[in-house]
Amino acid sequence: MPDTLTPPNIPTAPVTPAILDGLRAVVGDKGLILDEPGKEPFVRDWRGTLVGSAAVVVRPATTEEVSGVVKLCHEHGIAIVPQGGNTGLMGGATPWPTHSGIVLSLGRMNKVIEVDPVGYAMTVEAGCILQTLQETAAAHDRFFPLSLGAQGSCLIGGNLSTNAGGVQVLRYGNARNLVLGLEVVLPNGDIWNGLRSLKKDNTGYDLKHLFMGAEGTLGIITKAVLKLWPAPKDVATAWLAVRDPQAAIEILSEAHSASEDNVGSCELMSRAGVDMVMRHIPGVQDPLKADTPWFLLLEWSSSRPRTDGAEGMAEKMEQFLAEQFENGRVLDAVIAQNEAQARNMWVIRESVAPASRAEGPGLSYDVSVSTSRVPAFIEQGLKAVTDILPSIRPYPLGHIGDGNIHFSFMGPKGMDRETLRQYSPAITRAVNDLVRDMTGSISAEHGIGIEKIDELAHYRSKIELDTMRSIKRALDPKNIMNPGKILRL
The missing domain is CATH 3.30.70.2190 (Alpha-Beta Plaits)
Structure with a gap:
């Protein structure tokens, strides 16, 4: 974990042999990964920079199995880290080193349940690979517009849980704009069935939007009804x-x-x-x-x-x-x-992204400002960062049609990761202060996870933070659902 982050207070109840037997009764032996080499890809983020721990990786095959696992963990106060394709950039799906509970991986829940080309909708399980859904829609002469670099391995449940963006947001919107309905397992194990293929449903609070962008802290998305569009010709x-x-x-x-x-x-x-x-x-x-x-x-x-x-x-x-x-x-x-x-x-x-990993250590900021302010942000941001470290190598890029800039830098040639890290706090403050001054967002599409938990606390108002904590405590009073992500309670 980054040196600047201290672990939050998260539940530490252990997975005892009796609880392990209970998990096995729900998902079977093939739904459990207990050996350290097998767990390793699930407790390390894809960049290899964040590494946590877990007593066991649980891989349910159905919503009912997810519910059974969550009920067992809720009863015993065991922390759960939900995980999709583990391609996130903020550590939202990576357990903390102090995590003593489970990682719940949705990769086995990968069925396309229904395609409705007439109604322009598709019902899918959360473990479907994004590219598979794009190809399934295309096979029905339809188009599912969510598109990002990791689409060959990321899972739709994780995309929705992080409200993923990508290269089509300009025209179609973020992930939350591409969803008609959800099925979610709540922190006590109850199943909320909101799988409605409705474009109009004005019956009170729109609960699905609570879970999209919540990064698994309020519940586990298990199925979704996705919007489709005509295929580009x-x-x-x-x-x-x-x-x-x-x-x-x-x-x-x-x-x-x-x-x-x-x-x-x-x-x-x-x-x-x-x-x-x-x-x-x-x-x-x-x-x-x-x-x-x-x-x-x-x-x-x-x-x-x-x-x-x-x-x-x-x-x-x-x-x-x-x-x-x-x-x-x-x-x-x-x-x-x-x-x-x-x-x-x-x-x-x-x-x-893969080229930057091969190039060496770097810093990257996923920020947004109004589109008309993008040029001023780039100009002022580059000056602010190079004033701190003149030899840093900028390579800004992004989805400028929606105001999202990946404000990225490679370290100076010859500078190692530890030395670059010493400059990170000052550069981060300079970039994020400029974002604040331009009424922008310190996280445009990558979420908060572990990496930005303290930055969110620094830049969001007390009213916003208190409201988010109230929602978290109401739905997850035991704080077992992806604890220590987004908010410190």
Whole structure:
């Protein structure tokens, strides 16, 4: 765990042999992992920087088994860490080193229960891999828009529990906007069945929104009814060298009308980030070998099939980019001519995280400000950070269409992780203070987990924190459900 974080007070009731027998009676031997090598991938985050402990990893196969496990743990005050694909970046699914309870992994609950293409809905279990759901929707000529770099291994339950974002938020919204209904096992083991395929349901509190973004601290999402959209039939993807971030948001602003409201994604990248991907990710090609500091990945898509003689997305985009050349916002550009070229552009964007791990130690901040303030945030933020550590290597990037910037830095060449960590508190305060001053958020899409628990306490108001604690205590009075995440009680 990071040196700056002290473990919170969490339940320490042990998993006794009798309780282990009770767990075995619920899930069977194949639902338990007891050996240390087997548990290791579940108690370590995917970056390898956070490592906790667990008496046992429990892998139920049904909602009823989840309920049975939770009831047993509730009765004996045993802490539970719910876990999906374990691809999160804030340690929300990683147990603390002081954790003496269980990790409850949902990976065996991976069934697509129903696809309703007429009603544009799909009912799934929480352990389904996100990419599988995308492919299932496509097989029914439908589109599920949640898309992020870890989609080949992350699970939908974790996506919803963290209110995941990704590259389609600009058009479709965060994970919570993609859900019609949920099934949730509450901290006492009761099952709330809210699996309603309704776009209108105004019967009191909308309970599903309590659990999305709660990172498993209020209950365990076991099933979901997901919204679907028409499958894209005409897609244009372009890689642009742009003058600066201000030009990028002006391009986006005008692209909405030029595309007839068909902008799907708008991703900003720096030359430093692209070069880092080129160094470490085999097989990718630089779409533009332009010696410019900023690039934009822009994608338009329509559900209308392109017809002979009709102007498609690519032609509309080409005309639009010609105008942007004339006004000096775009310096160079290439529109993908086939799916392979488009995929190459997306691989560059999606490979920044693995490339940064290969590059060495770094710091990254997942923040958001209003879209119009993105250029000022980047300019002022870079100055604030380089004033603290002049030799740090910035590579800001992000989903600028929704104001989300991954404000990322590699350590100076030759600087080890421990030395860089000494600068982290001052840099973190400088970045997050600027976010606060711009009325932004210190966590745009990655959540709070372990990593930002103290930052949340520092920046959110007493009223907000007290309200969140009241909800937590009302639903989980024994504090067994993912304790020590988001809030210190």
